[in-house]
Amino acid sequence: MAADPEPMVHGTLMAGFAQACINLKIVAGRQVGELLADLDVSEWYPLRRWVQLEQMIGVTYQNVDPIRLKLGIEMMSLWYHRGPGRDVIRRGVDFLHFQTGSTGIVSVIRGPQDLVGSFDLREFDAAAGRAVIHSTTPFHRKIESGVLIGGLLAPGDLDYVNVHNDGDPDLLVVEFH
Amino acid sequence: MARLEDVLDEGDAAAVHELSRAELERLLWKYRGLRKQVERDTAFWQATNDTLKTAYERLDEQERELAHAYQTIRQDLEIAQQVQHALLPKQPPDMLAQLDLAVYHKQLTEVGGDYYDFFRTREGHHAIGLFDISGHGVSAALIMAFLKAQFMQTMEQVARPKEIVEWVNQASLGFLREVRRYATVNFVVFGERSIRYVCGGGYGVLVRGGEIYTFSKGDPFIGIRRRPYTEFELSFYTGDLLALYTDGLVEAQNAAGESYSSRRLNALICAHAHEPVTEILRRCVDDYHGFRRSDADDITLILLRRREA
Numbered sequence: 001m002a003a004d005p006e007p008m009v010h011g012t013l014m015a016g017f018a019q020a021c022i023n024l025k026i027v028a029g030r031q032v033g034e035l036l037a038d039l040d041v042s043e044w045y046p047l048r049r050w051v052q053l054e055q056m057i058g059v060t061y062q063n064v065d066p067i068r069l070k071l072g073i074e075m076m077s078l079w080y081h082r083g084p085g086r087d088v089i090r091r092g093v094d095f096l097h098f099q100t101g102s103t104g105i106v107s108v109i110r111g112p113q114d115l116v117g118s119f120d121l122r123e124f125d126a127a128a129g130r131a132v133i134h135s136t137t138p139f140h141r142k143i144e145s146g147v148l149i150g151g152l153l154a155p156g157d158l159d160y161v162n163v164h165n166d167g168d169p170d171l172l173v174v175e176f177h
Numbered sequence: 178m179a180r181l182e183d184v185l186d187e188g189d190a191a192a193v194h195e196l197s198r199a200e201l202e203r204l205l206w207k208y209r210g211l212r213k214q215v216e217r218d219t220a221f222w223q224a225t226n227d228t229l230k231t232a233y234e235r236l237d238e239q240e241r242e243l244a245h246a247y248q249t250i251r252q253d254l255e256i257a258q259q260v261q262h263a264l265l266p267k268q269p270p271d272m273l274a275q276l277d278l279a280v281y282h283k284q285l286t287e288v289g290g291d292y293y294d295f296f297r298t299r300e301g302h303h304a305i306g307l308f309d310i311s312g313h314g315v316s317a318a319l320i321m322a323f324l325k326a327q328f329m330q331t332m333e334q335v336a337r338p339k340e341i342v343e344w345v346n347q348a349s350l351g352f353l354r355e356v357r358r359y360a361t362v363n364f365v366v367f368g369e370r371s372i373r374y375v376c377g378g379g380y381g382v383l384v385r386g387g388e389i390y391t392f393s394k395g396d397p398f399i400g401i402r403r404r405p406y407t408e409f410e411l412s413f414y415t416g417d418l419l420a421l422y423t424d425g426l427v428e429a430q431n432a433a434g435e436s437y438s439s440r441r442l443n444a445l446i447c448a449h450a451h452e453p454v455t456e457i458l459r460r461c462v463d464d465y466h467g468f469r470r471s472d473a474d475d476i477t478l479i480l481l482r483r484r485e486a
Contacts, residue, residue: 062227066217066221066223069220070218159206160207160213162213
């Protein structure tokens with residue numbers, strides 16, 4: 001089967017992002033309608049539409065990184081508490097294992113490998129409470145950091161979660177306890 | 178040993194000593210986790226606040242620009258208002274030798290669409306015109322100036338009201354169509370013992386001895402289409418009263434949604450027709466103000482009575 005010429009993003013991810021924006025009151029009024037217009041959670045959408053959504057936030061905020069982080073957390077909270085998350089993971093660390101071999105990411109983005117990239121669990125040390133994810137996806141790393149924090153915290157069994165970069169922006173170092 | 182969740186739920190600080198080392202470690206991570214969460218939330222709210230601050234500053238700036246633009250518009254409107262006042266007639270004394278006159282003219286906005294004027298035909302007869310120009314504002318003032326010029330020019334060419342209005346209509350049709358405006362016309366020429374009038378919209382009544390003669394209307398407004406106008410003649414003797422008014426007066430509504438109506442106004446004028454025109458005018462205006470909830474249009478009411486020669 002021929003690969004899609006352009007990466008496609010699943011409607012659930014788009015809807016999750018849009019809903020997170022609404023919940024956090026990052027957008028309001030007319031923009032809410034624009035965010036959710038024609039959005040079908042069973043459809044796939046061109047990556048550029050996701051980029052448009054992201055840009056909508058980018059142009060509004062001067063310091064957008066804390067907003068992106070919070071959006072990622074909220075998206076995964078919605079995924080777990082109001083979406084299928086509970087059926088996929090039981091504990092916080094399950095969310096990390098779910099990323100093994102880019103399992104998680106392929107459920108929300110598809111297309112040419114060089115454009116879709118990967119989101120892969122590289123290291124996992126339960127005793128030290130440390131894991132490393134390597135990401136080459138087209139998504140913003142701050143949103144991905146938020147996704148990891150939100151996914152790990154959502155089941156409620158972890159007391160501490162933090163994600164930071166060790167110099168390499170594509171390496172997401174996760175601390176959890 | 179106590180459970181961390183129980184200790185935290187009960188809030189008993191002394192119970193912390195009953196926690197195991199593992200539970201104490203968990204407490205430390207919980208504390209650090211909360212700190213991280215506060216850190217993230219603070220950064221989020223700080224970013225939101227900064228954006229709000231910028232938005233407010235931008236709003237402030239736009240408000241100042243808006244205020245400046247509003248000021249400019251106000252000044253323009255004031256000038257238009259002055260121009261319009263200058264266009265409205267001063268009471269001509271030679272006309273007052275033959276007629277008692279009372280006028281109530283109120284504009285809904287700074288610049289209105291009601292326009293009245295006194296003229297002298299080329300045969301030397303006095304004439305009065307009352308017009309209601311569609312719309313308000315500067316455009317109405319401009320059209321008023323245009324119509325005034327047209328009438329002044331036409332007066333030098335023809336004398337009969339029918340001819341005058343037809344000339345003006347013909348001369349104005351193209352322009353008024355282009356700017357999508359029109360004007361009702363009520364044009365009356367006073368003869369020795371009669372009046373001759375053309376009525377294309379607006380209202381006119383003549384009161385004599387308790388009887389009311391309503392103007393026949395049915396002719397088009399000025400600026401609608403090219404068509405001959407019809408001229409009517411009514412006797413107008415000493416003591417007879419003539420009232421001309423625009424729709425703003427009779428279409429105004431009370432709180433119940435009822436219109437003031439020409440029937441009510443005509444009956445009031447008729448009932449007090451023997452009184453001085455200024456007194457009749459006062460009664461009409463008071464009655465109108467007592468009736469209507471608010472003005473919805475420009476209002477003009479003109480009363481004229483034939484004096485003894």
